[in-house]
Amino acid sequence: MAEVVLQLVGASCRHYISAPLLTKPWRKILGPGIAKIDLNLHRGTILGLVGPNGAGKTTLLRMLSGILPLQKGSVFFSSKQDGKTIENELTTSIELRQIIGHMPEQVRWQGKKSVLDAMSEIAAMRGSSEHRILGLIKLVGLNSRIDSPLDELSQGMRQRLTLATALLGSPDILLLDEPFNGLDPVAAQAFAQLLQKLSEKGVSIVISSHQVSGLIGIIDRIALLHRGQLLIEGEINSVEKELELSDRFDLTGTSQPPSSELIEKLGMEVINSNTDQDIWQMQLKGDAEGVLKNLISEGINVESWQPHAPDLVEMLCSSTGLRVEDVGLEITSSAFLPLVQREVEEE
Amino acid sequence: MSGKGSFNKITFLIVKEKMFSTRMLLMFPILLLFIPGLAWGFSDPNIILPGGHRPETPMEVLFYSSLGIVFGGTMCAVLMSFDGVSKERASGVLEVKLAQPMARLYQTLALVRGTAIAVIVPVTILVMISIVIIRYRMGVWPELMDVVVHIIATGLILTWYTLFTLIASSKAREQGTAIAFGVGIWFFFTFLWALVTSMVAFASGISIGQESDQSWIALEGALDLFSPNGVYHHILESRLPNIQRGVSGWQVGIMAIAWTILPLWILARRMEDLVP
Numbered sequence: 357m358a359e360v361v362l363q364l365v366g367a368s369c370r371h372y373i374s375a376p377l378l379t380k381p382w383r384k385i386l387g388p389g390i391a392k393i394d395l396n397l398h399r400g401t402i403l404g405l406v407g408p409n410g411a412g413k414t415t416l417l418r419m420l421s422g423i424l425p426l427q428k429g430s431v432f433f434s435s436k437q438d439g440k441t442i443e444n445e446l447t448t449s450i451e452l453r454q455i456i457g458h459m460p461e462q463v464r465w466q467g468k469k470s471v472l473d474a475m476s477e478i479a480a481m482r483g484s485s486e487h488r489i490l491g492l493i494k495l496v497g498l499n500s501r502i503d504s505p506l507d508e509l510s511q512g513m514r515q516r517l518t519l520a521t522a523l524l525g526s527p528d529i530l531l532l533d534e535p536f537n538g539l540d541p542v543a544a545q546a547f548a549q550l551l552q553k554l555s556e557k558g559v560s561i562v563i564s565s566h567q568v569s570g571l572i573g574i575i576d577r578i579a580l581l582h583r584g585q586l587l588i589e590g591e592i593n594s595v596e597k598e599l600e601l602s603d604r605f606d607l608t609g610t611s612q613p614p615s616s617e618l619i620e621k622l623g624m625e626v627i628n629s630n631t632d633q634d635i636w637q638m639q640l641k642g643d644a645e646g647v648l649k650n651l652i653s654e655g656i657n658v659e660s661w662q663p664h665a666p667d668l669v670e671m672l673c674s675s676t677g678l679r680v681e682d683v684g685l686e687i688t689s690s691a692f693l694p695l696v697q698r699e700v701e702e703e
Numbered sequence: 704m705s706g707k708g709s710f711n712k713i714t715f716l717i718v719k720e721k722m723f724s725t726r727m728l729l730m731f732p733i734l735l736l737f738i739p740g741l742a743w744g745f746s747d748p749n750i751i752l753p754g755g756h757r758p759e760t761p762m763e764v765l766f767y768s769s770l771g772i773v774f775g776g777t778m779c780a781v782l783m784s785f786d787g788v789s790k791e792r793a794s795g796v797l798e799v800k801l802a803q804p805m806a807r808l809y810q811t812l813a814l815v816r817g818t819a820i821a822v823i824v825p826v827t828i829l830v831m832i833s834i835v836i837i838r839y840r841m842g843v844w845p846e847l848m849d850v851v852v853h854i855i856a857t858g859l860i861l862t863w864y865t866l867f868t869l870i871a872s873s874k875a876r877e878q879g880t881a882i883a884f885g886v887g888i889w890f891f892f893t894f895l896w897a898l899v900t901s902m903v904a905f906a907s908g909i910s911i912g913q914e915s916d917q918s919w920i921a922l923e924g925a926l927d928l929f930s931p932n933g934v935y936h937h938i939l940e941s942r943l944p945n946i947q948r949g950v951s952g953w954q955v956g957i958m959a960i961a962w963t964i965l966p967l968w969i970l971a972r973r974m975e976d977l978v979p
Contacts, residue, residue, distance in 0.1 A: 371978075421802045423979060450804050458802035460979075463795035469720050477716045480709040481803035481810065521799050 358398040359441065360434060361560045362420075362455075362529055367393045367429035369419045370584070390415050390584045392429070397529060397560045402551060403589075404571040405564040406668055407581035413564040414461065416581065417531045420562070421458035422449035435528075457527030461534040461564075463518045465506040471517060472502050475524075482525040492520040495550075511538035519547070530554065530561045536570060548574050568668045580671055587675040596666060599674040604664035605644055608637040609657045618654060622647050639664055709805065710813055717817025721783050722824060730779045734829055737771030742833035746840035761837045761845035765853050766939050768833055772857050773932050776826045777889055780864035784818045785885040788872040788974075798979035811974040815967065819865045823858050830857060849942050856938040859959060863931040864889065866966035873973045896930045917949075924948030928958045 370389030377383050390412045397403060407413050418424040431446045433455060446452050465474060475489045493502055496516040501509065509517065515538050522530060532551075536544050551574060555561055565571055568578070572592070579589040588595055596602040604627060613636035619626055624642035631637075640647075648661050666674075673679065721727065744750065745758055745767040758764045791797040800810060830853065838844050845853075871884030900923055904910075909918045927933025928950065937955040940946045 418798075418979075423798065423801050450806060453802060453804040456802070458799070460795050460798040460802075463799060464793075465796060466790075466794055467720065468724065469716075473716055473719070477713055478799060478803060480712040480716075481800060481805035483709055483804075518795075518799065522802075525804075 358400050360396045361399040362397040362434070363432040363443075364393055364395040364397075364420070365430045365432070367395075367419060367431070368427050369415060369424050370427065371415070388412065388584055390419060393584075393586050395579065395586060395589060397562065398577070399528075399560055400555050400558045401576040402555050402561040402563060402574060404568070404575035404578045405562055405581060406566065406568050406571070406578060406671070407564075408566060408668065408672065410583075411581040412584040413566075413581055414533055415584070417458065417533050417562065417564055420452070420529070421456050421531050422452035423458070425449060433528075454525070455528045457522035457525065457530045459518050459522035459530070459532045459535055462511075462537055463514060465509060465514045465517055467507060468505045470503050470505060471498055471509070474506055474517065475520060478521045479524050484524045488524065492523050495523070496520045497546075512540055512543050515539055516543070528558075528560065530559055532561065532563045534565055535563060536565070566668060568671065569665055572665050580675060582672060582676065587672075595671075599666070599671055601666040601670055601674055603643065604639060604641045604666075605647075606637065606639055606660070606662050606664045607651075607658060608635065608660045610634050610636070610659060611657050613638065614651055614654070614656045618651075618656075622650055635659075710809055713810070713813040714817040714820065717814060718821045718824070721818060721821035724783075726782055727779075727821070727825065730775075730782060731825060734771075734775050734779060734825060737775030738768065738826065738829040739832045739836055741768040741771040742836045743840070746837045748840070761834075761841060761843055762849040762853075762942050764837050764841070765830075765833070765845060765849065766936075766943060769853070769857070769935070769939055772826065772830075772860065773893060773935065776822070776857065776861055777864040777893065777932075779826070780819070780822045780861045781868045781882075781885040781889045783822050784865045784868040785872055785882045786878055787814060787818055787869045788977075789875045789878055789881040790872075792977075792979055793877060795979070797977075801977070801979055807974050807977075808971050811971050815862070815866060815869060815970065818869065819858075819862045822861045822865065826857060826861060827854055830854060852942050853939065856935050859938070859963065860931055860935040863962050863966065866963075866970060867931075870966060870970050870973060873970065873977060892930050892932050896926075896932065900926045920947075921949035924950045928954060931962050934958050934962055 368389070368391050370386045370391065372384040373387035375383050375385040388410065393416065395416075405413050405416065415424065419426060431452060432443050433446050433451075434441050434443045436442070469477075471493065472489070475493060476486075479485075479489050490502075493499055496519055498513060498516055498520065501513060506514075506517075515535065519532075519535070522532070530551075535547065539547060551561055551563075555576075563571060563575065571578075575592065577590060578592050578595050580587040580595070588598060590598070593602065611634060613629065613631060616626060619638075619640065622642075624640040624644075624647060627639040627641050629636065629638040648658065651658055742764060745764045746761075751757055752767075758767055788797065791800065801807065803810075834845060834850060867888045868881075868885035871888065872881045875881035875884060903926060904919060904922055907922065909922055910916050924937070927937060927948075934955060937948075937950060938959065940948070941952060941955065
């Protein structure tokens with residue numbers, strides 16, 4: 357496993373929300389946020405931070421980028437000097453911001469300011485050179501738009517500009533909040549390739565998303581966040597195994613579907629099945645070796661067979677033990693519920 | 704790039720953006736009318752002001768023309784800065800900026816400096832044009848010290864209004880509230896302060912608006928210290944002969960510092976705690 361570059365230990369940051377009383381109209385209480393998270397970021401790996409709306413993904417990224425202060429907990433950064441690994445505790449947010457590049461979600465760059473001026477302003481805050489600015493503008497494919505006013509950029513171009521600002525200062529860690537929003541498929545693929553290149557160079561990348569499927573093939577590790585708590589973190593395969601979501605296959609075919617006895621005989625388990633007119637589909641769980649061959653030899657007309665990638669809802673249901681309907685309601689209400697179970701004083 | 708170099712670069716880019724904005728383009732004719740226009744009018748050799756007064760020295764003309772700065776210049780400062788924070792906060796650009804290693808205090812100072820300079824530069828150019836107009840109409844140049852005091856005082860009042868409006872902008876989550884707050888402050892100190900002065904005078908048993916009544920003059924002078932426009936006029940009056948409103952130079956100096964430091968401190972604190 358790649359070495360740990362950043363370690364978050366017992367980190368908490370909860371938002372204050374207004375809770376006025378007649379006698380105390382200015383009263384504020386602790387609301388949702390992040391509670392006591394331990395998270396390791398590994399050098400040269402891409403971590404997918406997934407969770408439903410209101411899970412705390414953006415708050416966690418803002419904590420990591422030094423925008424929101426840590427109310428509790430510590431951050432440790434490991435760097436290499438003369439071949440030795442040195443671990444330092446980062447005590448100020450400025451120290452954190454020096455090693456991190458942050459790409460917030462859907463930045464709407466606007467105004468008459470040119471792309472170059474917008475980049476120059478951000479670069480001045482990071483002490484980056486003119487040469488670096490021009491190189492990054494070229495890297496994200498905005499070279500032909502360098503003098504264009506920000507108002508004339510499309511959403512995809514704005515995303516690229518935000519990425520360029522995140523790459524200023526050659527950060528050790530890159531935080532990307534829903535980076536694929538607004539990108540066309542071609543740009544998304546180029547973007548994913550760029551992320552791979554950066555991770556090969558040793559940059560640790562965190563991508564937040566509420567869609568697991570969009571991240572498969574890009575990320576090496578996954579972290580599941582729910583109600584400000586980290587439910588599980590690890591390599592995708594091990595997380596799938598731990599949540600009992602591995603070894604699942606989607607199977608479709610026509611005419612007669614395989615009987616449950618046949619499936620059982622092949623050592624598989626039916627998770628769900630569905631028949632619509634002449635077409636049937638099944639989700640099976642178990643060791644797939646030889647199953648497809650046996651099904652065909654039994655005269656089953658199989659049209660497709662592919663491994664099943666778990667989605668966020670399945671992961672949430674599996675890790676929380678809740679049903680889909682409960683998770684759905686939980687998502688809507690979680691931001692407003694007091695977080696008693698976190699053992700944090702509420703006021 | 705050094706820290707100071709970065710700070711200057713950010714200031715320069717803010718000045719460039721704001722000074723050549725459509726908003727400034729719209730404000731410039733109004734400023735032209737208010738600053739050199741008033742200087743032209745007040746330097747007319749035949750002018751007689753209400754009360755029979757006639758401006759006799761170039762500094763007196765500059766003093767009366769400062770009315771244009773109080774109305775037009777400060778309004779320009781409000782319009783240039785009402786979305787200084789709120790717009791970037793709403794668009795997400797502020798989050799990009801706050802994620803950079805430059806301390807928030809320096810980012811704030813660069814924003815204040817950039818926005819204030821974007822207003823001060825055109826206003827100062829128009830004040831210079833006014834001085835040339837006064838020379839043309841009256842045949843006399845104002846004293847160098849008069850010009851220096853006028854420009855410094857003008858720079859200060861424009862900076863104060865920039866600061867008030869940026870504080871409002873940092874509080875407001877959307878543009879409407881930010882502009883309402885900024886214009887509200889401008890309206891209060893520009894139009895309603897006279898009402899506040901009258902009410903305090905009435906409550907204190909002083910005859911309102913009696914120019915020969917020393918207690919009215921002293922009260923008005925003292926209350927003016929609590930208004931940025933009042934302090935501005937106190938500074939300008941320091942260059943006029945025979946003005947005695949019962950306020951010492953050091954009091955004016957302290958209040959000028961307070962009107963600068965206090966809003967700057969509030970804004971810096973606000974920006975330090977700001978959640979994008």
